[in-house]
Amino acid sequence: MSEWEPKIVGFLCNWCSYAGADLAGTSRLEYPPNIRIIRLPCSGRVNPLFILKCLSNGADGVLISGCHIGDCHYSEGNFYARRRFAVLKKLLEYLGIDPRRFQMSWVSASEGDKWARLVTELVEEIKQAGPNKDFVRKND
Amino acid sequence: MKIGVFVCHCGTNIAGTVDVERVSQAASKFPKVKHSASYKYMCSNPGQNLVKDAIKKHKLDRIVIASCSPSLHEKTFRKCVEAAGINPYLIEMANIREHCSWVHKDREKATQKAIELTRLAVSKVSRNKPLEKTYTTIEKKVLIIGGGISGIQAAIDIAFANYPAVIVEREPSIGGRMARFDKTFPTLDCAACILTPKMVTVSQSEHVTMHTYSEIEEVSGFVGNFTVKIRKKARSVDINKCTGCGACYNKCPVKVPSEFDMGLGKRKAIYTPFPQAVPNVPVIDRENCLYFKTKKCGICKKICTVGAIDYDMKDEVIEEKFGAIIVATGFNQFDHSVYGEYGYGKHKDMITGLHFERMVNSSGPTGGKIIRPSDGKEVRDVVFIQCVGSRDEQKGLPYCSRLCCMYTAKHALLLREHNKDSQAYVFYIDIRAAGKNYEEFVKKVQDEYGAIYLRGRVSRIFEKGGKLIVRGADTLSGAQIEIKADLVVLATGLVAQKDAPSLAQMLHIPYDKNNLFTEAHPKLAPVETITSGIFLTGACQSPKDIPDTVATASAASVKALGLMVQDKLAREPLIASVNQDLCSGCLACLKACPFSAIEEDEIEDRKLRRKRTVAKVREAVCTGCGNCTAVCRMAAIDLEGFTNTQIMEEVETL
Amino acid sequence: MKNIYLPHIAEIVDVKQETSDIKTFTLRFKDKAVGKAFTYKPGQFVEFSIFGEGESPFCISNSPTRDSIECSVKKMGKVTQVLHEMDIGDEVGIRGPYGNGFPLDELKGKNLLFVAGGIGLAPLRSLINYCFDNRKDYKTITIVNGARTSKDLVYKDEYKTWEKAKDAHLHLTVDCQEDNWTCMVGVVPKILEEIKPTCKDSIAIVCGPPIMIKFTLPVLMRLGFCPESILTTLEMKMKCGLGKCGRCNIGNLYICKDGPVFSYAQLNGMNYDH
């Protein structure tokens, strides 16, 4: 078997982070291919249950990325997301889920470089955290 | 279900890194995929034809395009499949260029990722539903809140396009702040000379209705269909009968300070704010009117030959429908009493810029004479203090009010013009004169009109020997300065109207911490708000001078007219919807909607055999952000195009 | 080990849109041996598996005397939704047949009155065609079939054959008058009262929405049918189809195992939730 490569799911808002990831592409900034992006209108769309589903489905890490505070296309969506996931993040950590597995970031449409850097770091961190064996659905 | 997958080479943009053929082959084995193909440029005409032909040939009913970012070509392919008879919302795009081929170098890994991205798109599209755009009618009428220069300009622009506009102004006359100005920088046109014709144009336009002495009471509805309640305050003068002869206010025995003249002059209890008022119909100030206070007097009624005086007139609330709303409520003056060191209120010979405007105006309370309010003597040495309130986070406003530098320069110029012996001293922090011919104007005031500019703050003002001693520092020379002034003029900053927050709440538009209304996007949508159909103009959004105000007024008008010319308003169907069976009616969604797009609804629950409250989406208002879906514990509210089922399917496919 | 929950794979070989929300699927087992071994009686049902979605029971709607297996499905929940998106060539799982079907021997030599409403015609169609295919075993066949509107009528292609058959009467009805509608108008119980079918030597077989059954039974009783000669086929939430999962009981009987065909007399004697 080849070396283990982490699988990461990214929930990206359409207006900032997805566009930022597009910009990383247009600028040809290289980053590791471990992330699978799910496009959503807003970080406020992300239901905490999506995160649980990702983790139980074998994702080694989950990232939510939205607009910087104040830049939300819908003016307030990321405020709600921030509050919601502050609670979830603390709860997951309390229940023993490695905090590296669930992260959040603000990436604007102009931050292609930040996106590339972020993914690179994220992949590195999750490699260190190792495969998500504990939480994942057993395939027996 | 028959899904077709089309993989784009994008020349070598994708194919250079990704083995497109392998992606196409792998896709053909995905569940429900009946056909897959690749092509050099999928977005080109031949590429699109390839898609259309395949749809017909293989009876495909859902399409995945693996190519570039959906922000580039989602619309293209929606149109393309629609032409081939598939609902345009039954496509998904896999972004294998920006998110794959352009950011990865390893061909094997990039190909593998492209396959997985395509698989995600296939799984999502398998859960897509056909959606239809919805259409709403548009009320072909624009409401303009505020009858200052910006509201007037907007009304003129709308009327020019032959659409009806309604101005609601709370003062008895339109004209706003500009009507009080004397001359305007940097060209020194007389404000009245350029404003009055516009006021007349508005009053004479068949397309413009004015509700002066009126206020907005309630706003409901959504773009294209706003319902607005307007309170027409009792004017006590019948606007249809009054001829504007002026006999009533000439004979009225009660004199009170004139608001229009900033208290420098007097008006009567029945009055028009200024001679050029539009409409030229007086209003009775019931608080001061003798008739209302004592039930005696009644002179105006006796004298009025047309019987226009109506003491029994009551407030009237009218309801009108509008397709768009332009907010032009302007600004207020900063309350400078917080600057104790200036002693405002203590010193009679200290006034604000707006007082100065009235004083210098030849039709103003002093007949154009610049005098000391304390003794009526003409002034010689005048100190102007800039940035009163502005750029002072501690005591005042964090922002620059933008026009004070210019109007102070104008005042200095007018001072010398009125009195050759006078001397203007200007205390400033920075001179901000970024506008066409602005810098030149300031320079002219300094060079040709001898105004002395001193960089620094004033630390104290006190009276001595009938003069105001202004003590301050000139930071350029480092010297302490003391000026014996006849008059001190404060360049107070511009702030939002006091009731701006309550209006914003009525309109469901956001406002910032300074109570200024917030535009939808600071750069790309400066006159829009996040509530579609509501536009901003003038100083209610941020301090603006007249040219900027007029420009935004025209911009807002164009936006409103853009709505007016539509037959129907097409709305993207990618909005939230409620499954009322699952809804508990807790209304967490309603409280979390940034757009007030959710309302309470009452349904008859057949199972419980009783009425119960549930949430309902106001489709025309919903912008599709999906915040509601994430706060709904019972997953009763979902977002079309990004449904829970679609997203969970994507995650499942990982 | 024999796994009673294990379905066989069948391929959809034809799909017919009956109404806006009803489709008839024709199925063929992938494994020919399974197909050969698969025999059923009118009134029996099968469990459909849509992989990844779940299972749903549907009655077999055509007669065992014909070659194919057909099931008519109304779009309702999760499984049916997905099933409606399926097309020729797609595969589903089938296990069954389950239940008892109609008591064919008891019906022999009788006048048969079929009363159907909406998709309730599906299980009856199986029996109707079976009877036509064994015409000599039965006396007069009367079919009363109603739907809300003409658009909601199912198996329209077969009406001609039924009408033309010897000693057969077909009465079609819709709830309200429509343009170009030449058959009867009114709800099924009302039509029954109008046509007054004989109760002599007759068995009535009723299937339709609960509200129709509720109002049809008293009419049949007034016409002289005794509870023993009124048959119906019931539907209730079923899951396993094997009388084990504990859902579909009425009294101590399980619809899946002991039904779904019951006589009105049987039901009368039982306590059940409805």
Place this chain on the structure above:
Amino acid sequence: MIDQIKTKAKELLKTKKVDIVIGYKKASDRIGAIPAFIDKEGDIDKLIWDGYCVYNLSNYLKDFPGKKIGIVTKGCDAKSMTVLLQENQLKREDIFIIGIECSGIVDEKRKGGDIAYDERCKGCKPATPPIYDVLIKEEEKKQAPRLEQDPYESVRKLETKSIEEKFKFWQDEFSRCIRCYACRQICPLCYCPRCVAEQTQPAWFSKAVSVEGNFSWNVNRAMHLAGRCIDCGECERACPVGIPLRDINKKIEKDVKELFSYEAGVDTEQKPLFSSFDKNDPEDFIK
């Protein structure tokens, strides 16, 4: 004091102010209590009040739509009514709250020995219901010993463990979960017409009794109670396999208090935690 309850109940029924009174009566074991639903004056004498009256009766309010209800209410139960009112699930005019200034309830699970007050009562300082229509006070001598200690002691203890230890701890606890949903059903705030656990379109998390299924369910339950749970502790009591559910609820309660100064069930006009925000909410966890 039981006489006061009975008198009030009688008056309410007699004057038709309410259609039904929800209170407590003796269970079949003659020791414990069971919820009582009194709609006839003649049954009023069945009502009891003692330390075994553990249930949060506000859970039953939803069972009588359209009816006027009188309800015997402890301090913690009244808080959950505040949330129900907040969330539009109740009309204040439909309920008459017979408030009990409770002195603590019995720990049913404790084996042998003396009757002990339940753990959950120890952190409860104001035992007076925040809302009531009539208040009935319990005799002073029976007041439970209220601990002045940190209400989050056990949460903090867990917080200090390593990630691996935490996971091990919760995995052990959750592994016993049989998904009977007693925690949900006993919770007055779990009133969804159809819980996400039961939904199939989509299936939000595994219904299997498995690590990830049990984990997901419990995280989901906790998240759905964030900013709403008023710590009546009924979930933990109802759990047949003894999962320390209050340690999860309290964790969120603590975080939410620290992060957003938010407290559940304070007043009926409060905006829900996740349907509101503050521009200055902490975001140190965001990259």
Place this chain on the structure above:
Amino acid sequence: MQRLITKQDLVNKLTELLKDFEVVGPKELSNKGIFYQVIEDAKELYLGQDFAIEPIKKFFLEPSSWILRHAKDDVSLESFPQSDKKRIVIGARPCEAKGLALLDKLFDSEYKDDFYINNRKRTIVVGLACAKPDMSCFCTSMQGSPAETSGMDALIFESGDGFIIELVTDKAKHILGSIGEDIKEDQKLNKDKMKALVKKVIKTPESLDKVFESDYWDEVSRPCISCGVCTFLCPTCHCFDLVDEEKKRMRCYDGCSFPDFTLEASGVNPRPTKKERYRQRVFHKFDYFKKNFGENLCVGCGRCIRHCPVKIDIADIVDKAPI
């Protein structure tokens, strides 16, 4: 056949059996109670008189178990392979074992459920007689007793410091017949006497038919919170659901107390309120099953009473049913 064994005999035997058998027995988890679990070391075994919270049922009819695999991509189906590892259950109570005997009637008849049957076949059940029935126990009213052997292969009794083991089936005799020593006649147990230990006695009507429509059900079901404690902890409740998850099909516990149990896709629910649901539970246990299989589907273990979060007492309810 009864034999006298010491505790050590038992531990030694189990240690020996652990090589070839999977051993399941009660374990005490601190502060949580007694749970049946797979035993790694015979010393872990709890052989006291406290009852396990969950019945032994879960090792035969698992709370959730995969029954089919199906690939979404290529349509192929297969059963989940079942373990054929030999298993010995020790410490199950007579009521629970009787529950298995009742489940046998259902799962080992007509459509035979081989998942259950396989679990039964590979397992030897060694019970533990109850010396201290508690106040919720009413097995004697359900034709059982603290020393009942139905559904079991062997039963052990506490006796002084050791145990008496009664070997019921040949299977048990074969495996456990070698331990301990023969019992003398006077040491043999009087099993009938043990019945008197059970204090809760109820009357069960032959049929509940007449009270089906009674308002009684409305009244008694009112405190019910519609959770699954009673059904999931019942040694005889067997209702299940079939659920597809990913590429597998699962059978998992379901219960008549849940509102969704009978909810149809059309939104119709024949048992819409607690009244109908609770009545179904009582009737299934004390009427329907009896009509179909001749016995009550209840063994009187008292679990549903002991663990009901709102103290509903099914025995009391049946006893007081207004027949």
